[in-house]
Amino acid sequence: xxxxxxxxxxxxxxxxxxxxxxxxxxxxxxxxxxxxxxxxxxxxxxxxxxxxxxxxxxxxxxxxxxxxxxxxxxxxxxxxxxxxxxxxxxxxxxxxxxxxxxxxxxxxxxxxxxxxxxxxxxxxxxxxxxxxxxxxxxxxxxxxxxxxxxxxxxxxxxxxxxxxxxxxxxxxxxxxxxxxxxxxxxxxxxxxxxxxxxxxxxxxxxxxxxxxxxxxxxxxxxxxxxxxxxxxxxxxxxxxxxxxxxxxxxxxxxxx
Numbered sequence: 001x002x003x004x005x006x007x008x009x010x011x012x013x014x015x016x017x018x019x020x021x022x023x024x025x026x027x028x029x030x031x032x033x034x035x036x037x038x039x040x041x042x043x044x045x046x047x048x049x050x051x052x053x054x055x056x057x058x059x060x061x062x063x064x065x066x067x068x069x070x071x072x073x074x075x076x077x078x079x080x081x082x083x084x085x086x087x088x089x090x091x092x093x094x095x096x097x098x099x100x101x102x103x104x105x106x107x108x109x110x111x112x113x114x115x116x117x118x119x120x121x122x123x124x125x126x127x128x129x130x131x132x133x134x135x136x137x138x139x140x141x142x143x144x145x146x147x148x149x150x151x152x153x154x155x156x157x158x159x160x161x162x163x164x165x166x167x168x169x170x171x172x173x174x175x176x177x178x179x180x181x182x183x184x185x186x187x188x189x190x191x192x193x194x195x196x197x198x199x200x201x202x203x204x205x206x207x208x209x210x211x212x213x214x215x216x217x218x219x220x221x222x223x224x225x226x227x228x229x230x231x232x233x234x235x236x237x238x239x240x241x242x243x244x245x246x247x248x249x250x251x252x253x254x255x256x
Contacts, residue, residue: 024232027225034226042211043230049126049207050134050191056127057135057187062180065142066172070151083139091133091196098132099200125202130191137186145179146172181245189238193231 033039064083068076086094102119103109112119119125149172157167173180195209203210208231216224 021232024225024229027221028229029222029225031226031229033223034230038206038211039208039227039230042206042208042227045123045126045205046192046208049123049130050188052127053130053134053191054138054184054188056131057138058180058184061135061138061183061187062142062173065139066146066168068139069143069146080143083136086133087136087140091194092200093196094132095129095197095200098129098197102128102201121202121204123202123205126198126205126207129197129201130194133194133197134187134190137190138180138183141183141186142176142180145176145183148179149175178245182242185238185242185245189235192234 064079068080068083099120100106101108102112102125104113104120109119119128153175154167154171157171158164162170192207193209194207195213198207199210199213206214208227212224212227212231215227
């Protein structure tokens with residue numbers, strides 16, 4: 001009796017989690033809406049901003065992840081807690097906090113406005129919102145990858161005359177590449193799907209999730225379903241790339 005129940009339980013969750021995917025295709029009456037100029041503009045904003053966000057996350061997040069992995073201590077724990085906080089907070093809360101400092105009424109926004117720089121309701125605001133919510137995935141994944149590397153390999157590299165930077169580029173990065181790429185892909189897809197913080201900080205220019213929200217308000221599920229399907233397809237594509245890259249590296253490692 002209990003054995004049968006144990007065998008069925010995993011499939012119940014799979015069936016439930018498949019409902020959004022199935023309903024996404026069932027709810028779409030016509031894909032012609034995807035060809036609208038507004039959808040293309042929102043798609044361009046989402047992809048370009050997510051690409052820039054992922055690039056910034058790589059430049060700043062990977063070195064930070066290495067520092068956190070190689071320098072454990074109280075300071076590192078506090079820094080890691082700060083990095084993880086946007087993940088555990090609702091994105092709307094993160095967006096609200098960002099708005100309080102980046103809007104013209106906030107101290108950073110006021111300084112920027114006096115310098116002739118507008119932050120909110122701009123492409124810059126979209127990137128800043130995505131960066132706050134999505135960059136932790138790069139740091140968390142890269143940190144876990146660096147922690148799996150035997151420090152003796154890095155020590156041996158430095159012992160043979162390589163400096164810290166060369167050791168990082170020639171030893172640490174290649175060994176941690178799977179975790180780093182996984183984190184960057186998660187950052188990208190999380191940036192594309194980001195709504196809460198973006199909605200608070202940059203309603204315009206519209207990203208795909210914001211356009212999805214306005215489409216739903218305008219015409220309900222039928223109007224919003226094509227945009228939702230587009231977001232689903234982007235997510236599935238990134239997942240496929242992640243699996244292909246991961247399996248490729250795994251195959252390389254097995255062949256050695």
